[in-house]
Amino acid sequence: MTTRLQGYPSPGDGLRLHLNENTGGCSPRVLEAIRRVQPSDVSTYPQYREAVTACARHFNVDPEWVLLTNGLDEGILMAAIGHIARRRLHDAETIIPLPAFDPYPNATEAVGATAVKVRPEPGYRFQTEAVLQAITPRTRMIFLNTPNNPTGQLIPIEDLIHISTAAPHAVVLIDEAYIEFGGTTFLPELARFPNVLVGRTFSKAYGLAGMRVGIVIGQPQALDPVRAVTLPFNINGVALTALLAALEDEDFLPRYAAQVAESRERLYVACRRLGLEYWESAANFVMVRVGETTPFIEALAARKVHVRDRSKDATTPGCIRITTGMLEHTDAAIEALESVMAGRS
Numbered sequence: 001m002t003t004r005l006q007g008y009p010s011p012g013d014g015l016r017l018h019l020n021e022n023t024g025g026c027s028p029r030v031l032e033a034i035r036r037v038q039p040s041d042v043s044t045y046p047q048y049r050e051a052v053t054a055c056a057r058h059f060n061v062d063p064e065w066v067l068l069t070n071g072l073d074e075g076i077l078m079a080a081i082g083h084i085a086r087r088r089l090h091d092a093e094t095i096i097p098l099p100a101f102d103p104y105p106n107a108t109e110a111v112g113a114t115a116v117k118v119r120p121e122p123g124y125r126f127q128t129e130a131v132l133q134a135i136t137p138r139t140r141m142i143f144l145n146t147p148n149n150p151t152g153q154l155i156p157i158e159d160l161i162h163i164s165t166a167a168p169h170a171v172v173l174i175d176e177a178y179i180e181f182g183g184t185t186f187l188p189e190l191a192r193f194p195n196v197l198v199g200r201t202f203s204k205a206y207g208l209a210g211m212r213v214g215i216v217i218g219q220p221q222a223l224d225p226v227r228a229v230t231l232p233f234n235i236n237g238v239a240l241t242a243l244l245a246a247l248e249d250e251d252f253l254p255r256y257a258a259q260v261a262e263s264r265e266r267l268y269v270a271c272r273r274l275g276l277e278y279w280e281s282a283a284n285f286v287m288v289r290v291g292e293t294t295p296f297i298e299a300l301a302a303r304k305v306h307v308r309d310r311s312k313d314a315t316t317p318g319c320i321r322i323t324t325g326m327l328e329h330t331d332a333a334i335e336a337l338e339s340v341m342a343g344r345s
């Protein structure tokens with residue numbers, strides 16, 4: 001398969017447990033709303049006001065603190081462009097605690113900054129001390145991801161506060177892409193931190209990955225430079241319709257989060273039974289150490305279960321990441337894991 005086509009190659013049919021999507025799909029209300037879209041909704045440029053106001057209400061923040069982005073991916077890149085490239089900072093550094101989501105180093109590289117990568121602690125407990133020590137006058141952005149992709153580990157709120165306080169000259173981007181599945185949001189603290197941006201996404205818990213809607217929330221000091229470089233019509237009108245309908249379905253999220261929590265427990269039990277090392281996760285996935293990953297992943301794929309290889313990252317050797325979504329999907333994944341392990345012994 002060529003790697004030069006846009007996007008990720010599709011793994012083919014079977015269970016998609018490799019991108020931490022919502023395995024149950026989106027709320028039916030989203031589809032109903034999309035079916036009601038009118039020709040003029042498509043022929044005119046999108047209006048953002050209603051969606052921004054609804055998000056501000058949902059997250060209990062000032063509408064002026066809200067910037068909707070084309071997935072949080074776009075928010076990450078725009079934050080780097082707004083705070084580093086736009087200011088023509090040539091010696092800027094970003095701090096990236098490892099293991100990390102790829103767009104952090106990619107955005108750093110895109111704006112010509114230097115990524116200061118901070119190695120993890122044993123057991124992937126968050127490396128707060130090492131991050132604090134990495135802060136210099138050149139630090140312009142610090143990427144903090146809680147729960148972490150791929151380990152599922154949380155950063156304690158006190159540590160987020162400590163780091164944000166220690167770097168008032170930098171923008172701290174707290175990526176809460178998976179916070180709906182566990183942990184406590186930083187949002188109530190945001191009023192005290194003009195240098196912090198909180199990133200959220202509707203791709204995971206809300207099941208809108210195909211729509212591409214994310215959100216960056218922050219006080220004007222941190223958000224305005226990001227807003228200044230974000231294209232005015234960055235999200236399409238159908239995606240905004242989907243977002244509004246998703247926010248209205250208040251039962252959807254807790255129901256899915258409960259499935260995810262039970263799925264994680266079932267996967268832990270299976271890993272213990274199979275003698276596989278794993279890390280308890282606050283997100284909708286679990287990282288598992290399987291040893292040599294390629295044959296393992298291929299064997300799972302042959303059983304129509306697709307998982308993510310994390311072994312190329314030196315901080316997660318021999319590891320795969322498995323999305324834990326609807327129980328029926330997790331049970332199928334466990335069955336495939338058991339079958340692959342039986343074949344190994």
Ligand SMILES: Cc1ncc(COP(=O)(O)O)c(C=O)c1O
Nearest residue numbers: 071072073101149177201203214
């Ligand atoms: C940690 C983290 N942040 C941000 C994102 C971006 O999500 P999206 O661009 O779909 O909103 C992801 C997606 O996988 C992620 O894992």
